[in-house]
Amino acid sequence: MKRQVESAIEKFILLNGVACIFFVVLIFLFLAREGLALFKTFSPLDFLAGTRWYPISTPPKYGILPLFLGSLIVTLGATVISVPLGMACAIFIGEIAPRWLREILKAGVELLAAIPSIVIGFIGMMTLAPWVKYLFHLPTGLTALSGAITLAFMAVPTIVSIMEDAITAVPKSYRAGSLALGATHWQTIYRVVLPAASSGIVAAVMLGIGRVIGETMAVMMITGNAAVIPTTILEPVRTMTATIAAEMGETVQGSEHYFALFAIGLVLFVISFLINMTAGAFLHRERK
């Protein structure tokens, strides 16, 4: 009797563990079922390579290239800003700051991570956008650049916390060895510690990028929402995520437009899946 209860509990717990796999598969299947339905009536090539996103014109055009490039330009901008800042911050916290300062700085970074994205978007819209408009003499401050700056701050906590873990995981003996040979603290950091932590650093950057690509609300509020192919970073753009959030409310369930938005969701899912798998592989390698 007792043994049966034990084995029933064990099975139940196994079920909960496997549920995670089930959810990932379920998300993929749902997105695929609804997203691929678009291609019964619309050519996949026009979807992936079409340069116009006019979902409510006749005939409608569902080319995601402008949206993809919108996501790309904002992500690239945010990466260029957040990676050096995040890396500097991680090194400072992990290697240089005294213990009392370290705890304060870490709390500050956690505070940043805790602010909801809608609030960051709102503050960016109210304070950053007018500055961008004024500095570059633009008709509007809601541009890819404003989006990139805002998203950079949202990626920094991810980058800092993973990178700092990787840096502190480097064995003390490496540092001791380098210092004993007469290297300065800084030489030790960039010649010994950083190379030893490189897998974790790459993973941190990738997960930061993943965070930026998937960000929705802040980017929707601050990039100006113009679904055109961007030529400079000072123009309004629209990302893939913002398109789904902005248009899903107005579509009819089962319409071509509805399927097209799920198809964008599928593209996003695949991108984030690839990023996470790669980052996971790097983190796995680091642990070994």
Place this chain on the structure above:
Amino acid sequence: MKISPQAKEKIAFLVLGIATCLVLIPVFVIIFILMEKGAQAISWEFLTAKPRMGMRAGGIFPAIVGTVYLVLGTVTAALPLGLFAAIYLVEYAKGNWLTRMVEVAIVNLAGVPSVVYGLFGMGLFVIFMKLGTSILAGSLTLAIMILPVIITASREALSTVPQSFREVSRALGVSKWQTIWHVVLPNAISGILTGTILGVSRAAGETAPILFTAAAFYLPKLPQSIFDQCMALPYHLYVLSTQVPNVNPKIQYGTALVLVGLVFFTNLVAIIIRARFRARKQW
């Protein structure tokens, strides 16, 4: 001119310090702006009244209530699932391909964009399971989203319980499950709670997943059951700042402040639990 390594070090550390300030100063600026501009809006009426005049006046009470309902629903769904999944990984899983798959799945769940959760929740809960746009559908969507947070934290909490505790219990003839229930869990509960609260504060602030699964633009009365739509703080802030023209910024900042206050408060509770646990820990 050749710069000595010591001078280089000074310069490098200065640059790193400046970069760290560049990251952290905006955090405090954001919080300062919110406090300064939002505090003017906060009043008893603002917290307890319904919005009036097309949301340009009145309070945000229905949005606060809606967020609380959503969060309670999310915890109810996510905590058992996440906890048992963590127990599986720490106590039962063998280092085989299945365990590796579960780990990969958790990493991927954590990386799925929030708006994709919104799409999925709409497709599965709202349409396929016919729950409609409701608190239930929104909570379930948010629950799947915060599952990785809860699992990761619980897993860490469970694995910090020393192996000897388990060995002693098993040596006394106690079964595996009873050992987990009576010995391991009580010693890990603080860590599990901390993780859960952090997950919850994340759920409270998310907008995209509830956009098409739970949130309503404006409701004249409070939700009566879990099958009703609700207003929610993050969505309300979105509506106020992009959908309704000519809103007094005071109300927008006030809403943002209440949302951030709620999120920070839950985080603070988590931090206190963690600190008290650390102080009490014997091993």
